[in-house]
Amino acid sequence: MTYNAARGEYALLSPETIWVINATGAAIVELCDSQRTIADIRAELRSRYEQVADGDVERFVADLVTKHGMEVDHG
């Protein structure tokens, strides 16, 4: 993931694709460290933001995993 000052936005880069993501998305990606679970990430986000609905983090992560933008470590 990269923050580009010229563009003023975060982006997740893969071989032929660029996903431009907002600040909340960037926070989720940063928290995906192959250690934390989805629940850990949701708890951490709830300590930072007021509204984090059940399923928000799952949807975001599942979407990126389906698109091969992220991998799940089942260990």
Add this chain to the structure above:
Amino acid sequence: MDRPYGLLAELTYACPLQCSYCSNPLQLEDYRDELSTEEWQRVFAQAADLGVLQLHLSGGEPLQRKDIVDLVKSANDLGLYTNLITSGIGLSKRRAQQLRDAGLDHVQLSIQADDQALSDQIAGTVSFERKQAAGKLIKELGWPLTLNVVLHRQNIDRIDRIMEMAVSMKADRVELANTQYAGWAGPNRAELLPSREQLERAEVAVRAAQERLSDRMEIIYVIPDYYSKYPKPCMDGWASRQFTVVPNGEALPCPAAHEVARGLDLPPATVREHSLEWIWEEAPLFQQYRGDAWMPDPCRSCDRKEIDFGGCRCQAFALTGDAARTDPVCHLSPDHGLVEAAVEAANDPTRPRGSLIPRPQVVRLNLGATVTQGAKS
């Protein structure tokens, strides 16, 4: 106007391969005066300032550039994501390790076929074994591996076997891309365009592979636009998301726009005379088909104009001589008969068998000097 996300840097048109579907221009001779190391480094720095995130290093064969490691290092230092698009020829163990140390993020390896004889025949050069070795090296050094397979009449029946090979090479991504008829593929179209039956079988094979291998790799299938009802949203619109700089420093809104650029009689937009920022924002070539003001009917009044942007300008130019016409692939185009005739010929059981024109082999001797061998255009 948005800022560009990607830059395709075609570092050289020198290549040891002679694929007859090569997207490089027919006038290879005109691009011999290559940018120097310093000039490319300046281009990369300007690209990063412009907001470019991804740099695709291609050619020709980018490994023909002796300064490839320095170029990757500069791009990496600028924070650009670097992608090497290679035939694998010239990727020695030492070179690969140097590229890894320089920060190269990803390697895309071209694959012609799963069978040695056919692969070497399509490439016009003995290269199959070296490509296998390159694939192994890429994985050993921990890069993600993308295989790019250009599909055409001679290999499209082999998707199952190509995918078996991709599994054994531990590929992470496979692009199965039907030939686009730019560059050398244009004059070779009659020999490359598959039949409808071939395509139908191919699509079944691709879907089956995607289901079977979904947890292992990403499989991207680029459809053949000659057989579709509507054109592709080429480049997401002219000078919209990304652009190309070719070996002699000319900037193009699309990697196949060499001919369009000449045909328009506009001053070339070259990085030797202008900044990338000026080129992106001001160059007449980049303004020419940006947005939809240039569109003729049927595009102008079409509700799909925001979806496909009128299709491919280069294809319109190649087929009709006028880049401002609707892409003839579209069934609504007044020129669609040109595409229908090509499709009909490809499906004619009595079609005479011709031969493919190989792209000439261009060998790079040293910086700024290339020699061309083999068939002339």
